[in-house]
Amino acid sequence: MLKHENPKRSKSLYCSLTVSQVFRFNCCFPPEESRCSDLMGPIKTIKKKKRTAEKKVDRNVLLAAAAAAAAAASLPADDSSPPVDWWDGFSRRISGPLSTDPKTFESVLKVSRKSFDYICSLVKEDFTAKPANFSDSNGKPLSLNDRVAVALRRLGSGESLSVIGESFGMNQSTVSQITWRFVESMEERALHHLSWPSKSDEVKSKFEKISGLPNCCGAIDITHIVMNLPAVEPTNKVWLDGEKNFSMVLQAVVDPEMRFLDVIAGWPGSLSDDVVLKNSGFFKLVEKGKRLNGEKFQLSERTELREYIIGDSGFPLLPWLLTPYQGKPLSLPQTEFNKRHSETRKPAQIALARLKDRWRIINGVMWMPDRNRLPRIIFVCCLLHNILIDMDDQTLDDQSLSRQHDVNYRQRSCKIVDEASSVLRDKLSDQLYGKISSA
Numbered sequence: 001m002l003k004h005e006n007p008k009r010s011k012s013l014y015c016s017l018t019v020s021q022v023f024r025f026n027c028c029f030p031p032e033e034s035r036c037s038d039l040m041g042p043i044k045t046i047k048k049k050k051r052t053a054e055k056k057v058d059r060n061v062l063l064a065a066a067a068a069a070a071a072a073a074s075l076p077a078d079d080s081s082p083p084v085d086w087w088d089g090f091s092r093r094i095s096g097p098l099s100t101d102p103k104t105f106e107s108v109l110k111v112s113r114k115s116f117d118y119i120c121s122l123v124k125e126d127f128t129a130k131p132a133n134f135s136d137s138n139g140k141p142l143s144l145n146d147r148v149a150v151a152l153r154r155l156g157s158g159e160s161l162s163v164i165g166e167s168f169g170m171n172q173s174t175v176s177q178i179t180w181r182f183v184e185s186m187e188e189r190a191l192h193h194l195s196w197p198s199k200s201d202e203v204k205s206k207f208e209k210i211s212g213l214p215n216c217c218g219a220i221d222i223t224h225i226v227m228n229l230p231a232v233e234p235t236n237k238v239w240l241d242g243e244k245n246f247s248m249v250l251q252a253v254v255d256p257e258m259r260f261l262d263v264i265a266g267w268p269g270s271l272s273d274d275v276v277l278k279n280s281g282f283f284k285l286v287e288k289g290k291r292l293n294g295e296k297f298q299l300s301e302r303t304e305l306r307e308y309i310i311g312d313s314g315f316p317l318l319p320w321l322l323t324p325y326q327g328k329p330l331s332l333p334q335t336e337f338n339k340r341h342s343e344t345r346k347p348a349q350i351a352l353a354r355l356k357d358r359w360r361i362i363n364g365v366m367w368m369p370d371r372n373r374l375p376r377i378i379f380v381c382c383l384l385h386n387i388l389i390d391m392d393d394q395t396l397d398d399q400s401l402s403r404q405h406d407v408n409y410r411q412r413s414c415k416i417v418d419e420a421s422s423v424l425r426d427k428l429s430d431q432l433y434g435k436i437s438s439a
Contacts (some may be wrong), residue, residue: 087104090145091105108153110395111388112393112394114393115393119148119387122185122189123144123182123189126184126189127144127181134174134178136168136170136174150174150179151178154175155381155384156360156361180373183380186383187376187379191383193383194260194262194263194382196261204217207219210343211340211344212432214299215296216308216310217294218262218310219348220315221345221348221352222252223352223405225362226247226364227248227367228246228365228368238268238270239268240269240270242409242410248378249271250378253309254347254352256347259386259390260382260386262282265374273311273314274416292309293307300427303427305424309322312411313411317416322341322421324342325337333426333429361377362378
């Protein structure tokens with residue numbers, strides 16, 4: 001069973017940098033190990049308890065939990081009277097344009113009522129175990145539903161604490177405390193929604209159906225969380241990326257259904273994709289033979305293709321990471337491989353675009369964020385992303401399937417090539433092209 005243990009201090013290769021805290025939040029949960037995360041630097045604001053997490057998310061269990069939470073969560077702490085619909089009462093307390101939005105609940109919180117009730121059930125124990133006198137500006141105590149709504153609005157809208165406070169009728173400090181308590185609870189209670197599959201057969205089958213690449217277990221990509229930092233402070237230069245933005249990196253491995261299987265957040269934007277990868281827990285697990293170690297695919301009589309993931313040209317070509325061909329001219333098999341490779345990478349690109357579009361606190365430019373807390377906020381947004389997939393939440397499914405998650409960022413190229421992997425990629429390309437030629 002999985003256990004979430006206290007994060008351990010980890011030294012960065014960039015130890016000469018004098019930033020106050022550079023975090024590496026690596027959220028990869030191997031079924032065979034208890035370790036599921038590591039951070040660059042200590043976190044003193046939270047004490048983790050060891051808890052057992054489910055290896056597989058059962059949707060029936062999710063629905064039952066959501067139904068149970070719906071009835072219990074709508075009452076404020078000091079009110080025992082039968083409630084009217086919680087949202088009817090809460091929405092009347094919201095000032096400004098939110099109260100006139102015809103889609104009210106879904107447009108304000110960006111989740112369905114079913115998903116909202118389930119999220120409430122996840123954090124209920126933590127929210128009730130730590131007494132807090134949270135109330136609105138009129139002194140009315142905030143129920144569990146109220147507090148979860150405030151946190152989701154803060155994460156989903158990206159609006160400032162003052163705007164959220166004014167809209168929901170409470171002061172900024174209340175919004176801040178509620179949001180952070182929600183983040184602390186979710187990063188532990190919802191861990192089972194982000195895990196590496198114990199068996200990858202279904203994942204590999206779905207990836208192959210996309211564009212014919214066999215034995216592929218995931219698509220990896222990187223996006224930048226842009227920040228506004230004082231340029232005059234020398235220690236902030238480490239966060240300055242190639243596009244002259246201050247940013248923090250999020251690396252994610254995604255399955256065909258756009259579910260995050262492994263994420264790492266916290267590295268400075270100045271670092272290249274291959275450096276972030278090589279310092280991730282995912283890289284170390286693969287190199288130790290504890291990931292991508294399943295059944296091999298017989299490519300030819302003498303050639304086997306191990307399990308692998310795919311990434312763009314910013315990543316190195318490795319035995320377990322296939323990247324596209326670079327440069328011109330390309331042969332017909334190489335061109336065909338790149339086409340299939342690009343199609344198979346789409347889930348990762350769309351997943352990151354949807355993540356940043358739905359949870360706008362990590363979209364746009366963040367104003368001088370707490371860089372100790374930001375990796376954990378990013379991680380909880382990834383958990384919420386997966387929860388909505390697991391709950392079959394179609395609230396925003398009509399949004400465009402954009403692949404643009406790093407607007408105005410140019411594609412970088414990595415020149416690191418494993419020669420044996422290059423030969424293997426050529427054989428795979430020839431086989432894929434041969435199938436077309438003979439069809």
